[in-house]
Amino acid sequence: MTDTTEIDPTKTEVAPLFEPLELGPRTAHNRIMQAPMSVSYGHADGSVSAKEIEHYGRRAQGGVGVVFTENFAVNLAGRQMPLQTVISEEHLPGLRKLADEVHGHGSLAVVQIVHSGRYAGPWDEYESRRRLAPSAVPFELTPGRTVTPQEMTEEEIEESIEAFVHAAQICERAGFDGVDVHAAQGFLISGFLSPRTNHRTDQWGGSFENRVRFASEVVRRITAGTGQDFIVGVHLLSDELIEDGWTIEDAVRLAPLLEAAGAHFLFAIPATFETLRLPANQGLMNRQGYAMADSKALAGAVSIPIIANGRLGGPADMVKALVETNVSAVALARAIFVDPDWPRKVAAGANDSIRACPCDPPRCLRTQLTGSICGHWPTSAQERGHLGYDERTL
Numbered sequence: 310m311t312d313t314t315e316i317d318p319t320k321t322e323v324a325p326l327f328e329p330l331e332l333g334p335r336t337a338h339n340r341i342m343q344a345p346m347s348v349s350y351g352h353a354d355g356s357v358s359a360k361e362i363e364h365y366g367r368r369a370q371g372g373v374g375v376v377f378t379e380n381f382a383v384n385l386a387g388r389q390m391p392l393q394t395v396i397s398e399e400h401l402p403g404l405r406k407l408a409d410e411v412h413g414h415g416s417l418a419v420v421q422i423v424h425s426g427r428y429a430g431p432w433d434e435y436e437s438r439r440r441l442a443p444s445a446v447p448f449e450l451t452p453g454r455t456v457t458p459q460e461m462t463e464e465e466i467e468e469s470i471e472a473f474v475h476a477a478q479i480c481e482r483a484g485f486d487g488v489d490v491h492a493a494q495g496f497l498i499s500g501f502l503s504p505r506t507n508h509r510t511d512q513w514g515g516s517f518e519n520r521v522r523f524a525s526e527v528v529r530r531i532t533a534g535t536g537q538d539f540i541v542g543v544h545l546l547s548d549e550l551i552e553d554g555w556t557i558e559d560a561v562r563l564a565p566l567l568e569a570a571g572a573h574f575l576f577a578i579p580a581t582f583e584t585l586r587l588p589a590n591q592g593l594m595n596r597q598g599y600a601m602a603d604s605k606a607l608a609g610a611v612s613i614p615i616i617a618n619g620r621l622g623g624p625a626d627m628v629k630a631l632v633e634t635n636v637s638a639v640a641l642a643r644a645i646f647v648d649p650d651w652p653r654k655v656a657a658g659a660n661d662s663i664r665a666c667p668c669d670p671p672r673c674l675r676t677q678l679t680g681s682i683c684g685h686w687p688t689s690a691q692e693r694g695h696l697g698y699d700e701r702t703l
Contacts, residue, residue, distance in 0.1 A: 487540025
């Protein structure tokens with residue numbers, strides 16, 4: 310077993326990763342974060358499971374400064390996955406247990422909140438109810454299957470904004486340190502940003518100012534409706550990567566508006582589910598540092614932290630990013646999923662003992678609908694269906 314207590318990482322070459330970071334009113338004890346990653350460990354009714362609590366607690370135990378949950382739906386209409394957690398008053402006890410579990414290991418706990426919009430499930434009965442979008446624009450939901458969501462009414466827009474606010478307030482009451490508002494990948498908020506998916510002619514569409522209104526209003530109202538010590542951040546679509554779509558220039562223009570509305574941090578997230586299928590974008594997420602240029606661009610437009618993510622490389626690459634660029638932290642998804650002790654191993658100088666993420670295609674994605682499993686976990690964890698406290702990777 311690797312002894313992770315012998316070395317003070319703040320006196321080594323990885324020191325920049327282990328410096329504290331202020332996220333608005335809170336302070337993370339280091340700059341390594343568990344990035345949001347859908348694993349589907351919740352219950353079918355949307356409540357938090359014991360498996361889910363242990364999963365996130367185990368990542369906190371591994372030493373990250375912040376644990377971001379996967380995207381939790383702000384209401385049932387915004388739910389995409391069959392085992393996705395839904396934020397509600399009824400699920401408050403489980404949410405509170407989850408926040409307490411993460412805090413028990415010294416990490417900040419932040420919930421990513423989402424309305425899936427036109428990607429809301431269940432997909433096998435897509436046409437059975439309204440799927441909300443800024444405009445009724447047909448799109449390919451799955452290869453070979455084109456569907457058309459419904460254009461939201463003014464009342465539905467207001468209800469959806471308030472759903473984000475209410476979800477944030479529930480998370481605050483549950484003891485979480487903050488929320489990460491999902492405004493990327495083609496989900497509801499990013500649908501309003503893009504001129505390709507937003508054809509409205511009212512105050513919610515048309516001009517840049519109107520298309521960003523929904524995102525800005527969500528952040529503004531959450532900030533106004535929660536306490537001063539509650540973190541509010543945004544998972545921001547940085548570039549749609551398609552002609553006539555949302556661009557990095559648009560994101561750079563929006564970033565200071567989100568900061569002014571109360572955002573304490575931003576992620577840069579390029580592409581959507583739809584545009585990732587384009588020939589020019591295939592393999593994007595296998596390219597090292599695929600979001601770094603966008604992250605640096607956003608960082609140049611705001612004074613709040615930008616959290617880098619997306620194939621960041623090894624510890625030395627991440628240190629270089631923090632030292633030589635204007636990003637403030639690094640967020641790891643699959644790296645922490647396969648080896649939650651990644652931070653402790655890096656702190657101890659035990660990089661050779663880090664479990665890699667070798668699957669192609671990743672098994673965690675292939676098992677995502679029923680509960681993600683990593684093919685590089687210990688056998689006991691694979692058989693159980695999650696890596697818990699009794700499986701050490703040190």
